[in-house]
Amino acid sequence: MARNLLSIRHLNPDQIEELLTLGREFKQWVVEGKEIARLNRVVGQLFFENSTRTRVSFEQAAHYLGLKSVNFSTTGSSLKKGETLKDTILTLRYERLNGLVMRHPSSGAPALAARYFPGPVLNAGDGRHEHPTQALADALTIRERKGSLEGLTVAIVGDVEHSRVARSNAWLMAKMGANVRFVGPRTLMPAHSGLLPGDVFYDLESGIKDADVIIALRLQRERMSDGLIGSIGEYARQYQINRDKLRYAAPDVLLLHPGPINRGIELDDAAADGEQSVITAQVENGIFVRMAALYWCFYEPEPPKPAPKSRAKKVKA
Amino acid sequence: MRTLLKNGRILDPSQDLDVIGHIMIEDDQIAAMGPDIPSDDVDDIYDCTGLWICPGLVDPHVHLREPGREDEETIVSGTQAAAAGGFTTICCMPNTWPPLDNPSLVDFILDRAASPEAGGVFVAPVGALTVGMRGEQIADLAAMKRAGIVAASDEEFPIQSSFIMQKAMETCVQVDLPIMAHCEDLSLSNGGAMNEGAMSAVLGVKGIPRSAEEIMVMRNCLLSLHTGCQLHVMRVSTWGAIEMIRQAKYLGAPVTCEVSPQHFVFTEEHVGEFDTHFKMLPPLRTQVDIDIMLQALQEGTIDVISSDHSPHASHKTQAPFEDAPFGQVGLESIVGVTLTHLTHRGILTPLETIRKLSTKPAQILRLDAGTLKPGETPIAQITVIDPGFEWTFDVNKTFSRSRNSPFHGMTLKGRSVLTFSGSEIYRDRHFSDDRITMVT
Numbered sequence: 041m042a043r044n045l046l047s048i049r050h051l052n053p054d055q056i057e058e059l060l061t062l063g064r065e066f067k068q069w070v071v072e073g074k075e076i077a078r079l080n081r082v083v084g085q086l087f088f089e090n091s092t093r094t095r096v097s098f099e100q101a102a103h104y105l106g107l108k109s110v111n112f113s114t115t116g117s118s119l120k121k122g123e124t125l126k127d128t129i130l131t132l133r134y135e136r137l138n139g140l141v142m143r144h145p146s147s148g149a150p151a152l153a154a155r156y157f158p159g160p161v162l163n164a165g166d167g168r169h170e171h172p173t174q175a176l177a178d179a180l181t182i183r184e185r186k187g188s189l190e191g192l193t194v195a196i197v198g199d200v201e202h203s204r205v206a207r208s209n210a211w212l213m214a215k216m217g218a219n220v221r222f223v224g225p226r227t228l229m230p231a232h233s234g235l236l237p238g239d240v241f242y243d244l245e246s247g248i249k250d251a252d253v254i255i256a257l258r259l260q261r262e263r264m265s266d267g268l269i270g271s272i273g274e275y276a277r278q279y280q281i282n283r284d285k286l287r288y289a290a291p292d293v294l295l296l297h298p299g300p301i302n303r304g305i306e307l308d309d310a311a312a313d314g315e316q317s318v319i320t321a322q323v324e325n326g327i328f329v330r331m332a333a334l335y336w337c338f339y340e341p342e343p344p345k346p347a348p349k350s351r352a353k354k355v356k357a
Numbered sequence: 358m359r360t361l362l363k364n365g366r367i368l369d370p371s372q373d374l375d376v377i378g379h380i381m382i383e384d385d386q387i388a389a390m391g392p393d394i395p396s397d398d399v400d401d402i403y404d405c406t407g408l409w410i411c412p413g414l415v416d417p418h419v420h421l422r423e424p425g426r427e428d429e430e431t432i433v434s435g436t437q438a439a440a441a442g443g444f445t446t447i448c449c450m451p452n453t454w455p456p457l458d459n460p461s462l463v464d465f466i467l468d469r470a471a472s473p474e475a476g477g478v479f480v481a482p483v484g485a486l487t488v489g490m491r492g493e494q495i496a497d498l499a500a501m502k503r504a505g506i507v508a509a510s511d512e513e514f515p516i517q518s519s520f521i522m523q524k525a526m527e528t529c530v531q532v533d534l535p536i537m538a539h540c541e542d543l544s545l546s547n548g549g550a551m552n553e554g555a556m557s558a559v560l561g562v563k564g565i566p567r568s569a570e571e572i573m574v575m576r577n578c579l580l581s582l583h584t585g586c587q588l589h590v591m592r593v594s595t596w597g598a599i600e601m602i603r604q605a606k607y608l609g610a611p612v613t614c615e616v617s618p619q620h621f622v623f624t625e626e627h628v629g630e631f632d633t634h635f636k637m638l639p640p641l642r643t644q645v646d647i648d649i650m651l652q653a654l655q656e657g658t659i660d661v662i663s664s665d666h667s668p669h670a671s672h673k674t675q676a677p678f679e680d681a682p683f684g685q686v687g688l689e690s691i692v693g694v695t696l697t698h699l700t701h702r703g704i705l706t707p708l709e710t711i712r713k714l715s716t717k718p719a720q721i722l723r724l725d726a727g728t729l730k731p732g733e734t735p736i737a738q739i740t741v742i743d744p745g746f747e748w749t750f751d752v753n754k755t756f757s758r759s760r761n762s763p764f765h766g767m768t769l770k771g772r773s774v775l776t777f778s779g780s781e782i783y784r785d786r787h788f789s790d791d792r793i794t795m796v797t
Contacts, residue, residue, distance in 0.1 A: 049559070124672055124675070124676060125676060125677060125680075126672070126675050126676070144677065146678065146679045146680060147560055147561040147562050147631070147678065147679060148560065148562070148630070148631030148677055148678045149677040151630055151631055152631065152675070152676070152678075166561075167561050167679065168562075168563075169560060169561035169562075170561070204561060207561055231553050231558070231564065232554045232555045232557075233555070233558055234555040235555040235556065235558060235559045236555075236558055236559060
């Protein structure tokens with residue numbers, strides 16, 4: 041029985057734990073060079089939006105699991121000819137793909153795909169909604185260093201409004217017992233954050249005060265032409281994580297960034313390359329949690345349902 | 358030919374009438390109405406015991422999609438849906454392709470609506486306010502009025518320039534046409550797909566702030582006040598917009614407004630997991646807005662309940678939320694939904710319900726409809742409603758060509774069962790045959 045990974049919001053702590061444990065195990069196996077049973081399935085890698093790192097990471101994960109990847113990107117697809125997403129998904133279904141990894145610029149698109157695709161659908165980032173495997177990679181990276189997420193203060197800094205990484209991380213950290221803070225300017229913060237699991241801070245110093253973890257978000261340069269921030273320089277002055285600002289956080293703070301980094305904007309070199317930075321570990325762990333996600337989706341550990349005995353009874357009666 | 362509607366509850370808001378009685382239709386006219394009408398020489402008798410007899414319902418806000426999107430709705434299918442929903446007069450919106458911005462298209466629509474296969478309801482076209490609904494150059498409103506439009510509107514492409522809107526209003530005063538305005542500041546809504554609120558923050562869907570609606574309602578009300586142009590604000594959704602309209606009325610501006618059932622039944626939370634059937638324009642708001650809306654319906658600040666019937670092909674609604682179109686089909690559910698959510702809950706009396714569904718929209722758009730007074734309508738327009746009938750709305754069993762409805766599967770109480778426009782144009786299968794006596 042297959043299942044989907046569409047969002048962290050819908051997972052319970054046990055499921056998150058399962059995924060993180062699987063990720064840790066896969067990491068061990070890969071590092072030790074152990075043989076991993078081949079899944080022998082075909083996974084479509086559907087990228088309706090440019091992505092390098094997530095795509096490479098998913099392909100690596102599939103490679104280690106012995107899954108065959110089939111690539112599908114907008115440039116080579118029929119979408120430009122006006123095909124609807126539903127028709128694309130149905131086509132791939134009857135191309136006998138077993139699972140889909142999907143990135144899409146529109147929030148909720150993978151959920152729509154899952155309605156027309158019988159096998160697992162994994163969200164590799166949808167609009168501003170969620171990016172579940174990035175949050176899992178971040179959580180694994182933090183757990184390797186802090187042991188647990190319980191009780192940690194996690195500050196998510198930057199363009200929260202437009203960030204799927206912020207949403208997935210907030211849900212994951214909160215569900216696993218961390219205190220989440222959203223830090224950023226009002227123009228880049230959701231106008232109504234009441235249903236999101238975290239407290240909002242509009243200034244950096246108080247937002248990252250005593251934080252155990254800082255997740256810095258990428259600032260898209262378009263935000264300036266959209267009129268959401270005055271200037272990149274002013275933004276950097278107020279919200280850049282750098283050597284000085286890191287002093288407000290806990291001494292053993294971990295600094296994360298989903299990449300790609302705008303050096304000199306959201307991070308300075310000292311922070312990005314400093315000893316608190318775990319950014320490269322995030323990238324590597326991305327592979328292992330994506331292995332976990334693929335495995336978890338293809339093999340739900342629930343025991344198979346017993347054969348339909350009761351039906352025979354009914355016929356008799 | 359004499360037809361007697363016997364022993365029903367006659368609700369005629371145009372005469373503030375709420376009595377049990379009979380109505381006699383002679384040929385295609387209402388001949389008599391009252392508690393004692395001799396039933397001799399009658400051809401057909403419809404027993405309306407326990408039912409409401411109302412003036413034919415009037416929907417000022419319907420999208421018939423023809424010309425241009427005949428796969429979604431046609432004038433024939435749309436008027437059939439209207440008749441089945443209890444309507445005898447509907448206004449069709451100009452956002453067709455090509456847009457309804459010239460007299461020849463008005464002629465086309467009126468011809469189609471009068472064709473024998475159409476539903477038999479009156480179609481009163483609403484013309485585009487500007488050429489191509491581009492908000493630049495005022496359309497030839499005088500010529501379109503001569504051809505038969507009853508109002509002007511740029512519908513989903515609201516005029517952004519206050520200057521153009523002011524000139525449009527002055528023109529409409531000149532040619533004596535009301536403006537129906539969808540109020541939205543596009544620089545604020547800017548590609549948004551749902552209410553900007555707690556739900557849009559969670560779903561990561563770009564929001565439409567309430568101020569996008571309220572600013573335009575306020576602007577249009579002020580322009581109406583200063584130009585004297587009659588303004589009908591379409592589909593109000595926020596408490597702030599309602600407050601603006603209340604103020605405008607207080608100041609004496611010739612302003613009226615409408616709501617659509619989805620806005621007093623659903624909130625942003627119904628969007629759930631990106632359900633495109635709950636993608637509305639303006640977007641579904643919050644419970645606070647509904648509470649104020651119900652109050653405004655009760656006190657009369659909201660004049661009209663319209664369906665905002667917006668058919669869309671299913672391939673458009675089976676799309677990512679942000680790509681899906683706004684709107685829902687509503688002609689065949691509006692009576693059930695309104696009675697269930699307003700009348701049976703005591704928010705509106707039966708008479709006030711019918712006023713908002715018939716008399717008031719007819720008065721606002723100066724249509725010969727919305728009354729049972731003999732001779733006030735060209736032919737007898739009557740709708741019979743079974744207020745207690747419980748049913749489940751199944752959008753797959755409607756006359757509309759489209760299937761996009763958030764009300765699908767809802768249990769409703771109340772349904773229109775008979776529609777007369779001169780003669781019977783629709784009889785529901787739930788109007789039992791036992792109720793009809795054919796005297797020959």
